[in-house]
Amino acid sequence: MSHLLRKHAPITDAAWREIDTEARERLAPALAGRKLVDFAGPLGWEYSATNLGRVAAVDGEPVAGVQANQRRVLPLVELRAPFSVSRAELRDLDRGAEDLDLDELDAATQRIAVAENLAVFHGLASAGIQGIAEASDHPPISLGDGDFDRYPTHAARAVEMLLSVGIEGPYGLALGPECYTGVIETTERGGYPLLDHLRKIIGGPLVWAPGLGGAVVVSERGGDFLFESGQDLAVGYDSHDADVVNFYLEESFSFRVATPEAAVALVRP
């Protein structure tokens, strides 16, 4: 049995299927980083660190005439988002109810998706993870305040900056929630949807990215942004009492930017 202890949860197979399905359906739209970066794995819960292929010198010589180096690795981060489900709701599910109250699960999926996106786009400094926006070698482009008509100009400028350092397309565009809503709602003069205009400039996917502040244009050629999954997102069992069953969403991963010049951050004031 795995450490998720799913077999110990006092719920039926039908309930597990409902919880897993709900979690999967809520997570997939929000996991913006995975839509734009290379994904390796999953490599298992026991997998603890990403090989960086580098060494650091160990001070001094353990024995005269012997040098020591230590391998450098990037330890995986574990994310965990707890939630509870009412046992009464679970009993109703087994009776055939289809309007279950899984609000806590839905909130947990959003929290862990935002946390993953934050790590990918803005980094998690305390865990040694640098995000795409922070790692970029290019000066950030200011988006202005609500001036969505100018987004094509900003996107074209970002693409030009990438081309100027030899980073060819297609590209992807991650948009924070405010930027995304503005893009979807805006029609340029002449009635042309802004979304279609941006899509022509970028050449790749436009992605809703909760957790991202502003936007970022990234190369989609591959090999530039590396997400390594230990355990992919899973629902585990924690505990229960007479009223609720306590679960958690969990994953482990590392993220690193191999090519800092392959992205341009677009920042809001």
Place this chain on the structure above:
Amino acid sequence: MGFDQYHEPPDELPPQTRTFARMCASLTEEAEAIGWYEQRLAVEPDPQARAVMRDAQGEEFKHFSMDLEYLLRRTPVWREIAQGILFQEGDIVEHGEAAEAEAGEEHEGESGPSFGSGPTGDGTLGIGSLRGAGL
């Protein structure tokens, strides 16, 4: 060109099932090739020809093993049963029966391959890469 690996109308099958069927067909072909080389080696007297064929058969061993690992990673029940049988000392049939019974308890109610599940088949949601998704 035929599409014999599909037993059901391909248009009605989800993409991951079509991929699964292709990899099953590939696994079968690699196993057949291993068997063919084994027969050729048994009758070929020329040492150089035998060396070439032995080398080619080694390639098929590799291909078969990669196909199998791919399929096992996407089918937790299959993987769990295989773990109880492969590379174990002792009676193969006994191991098979025990592994099947244990996996049956663990995965009661599940059917078919669980695509995208982690390599340990331990209940991950199987989301994996979403590359290219978006507007």
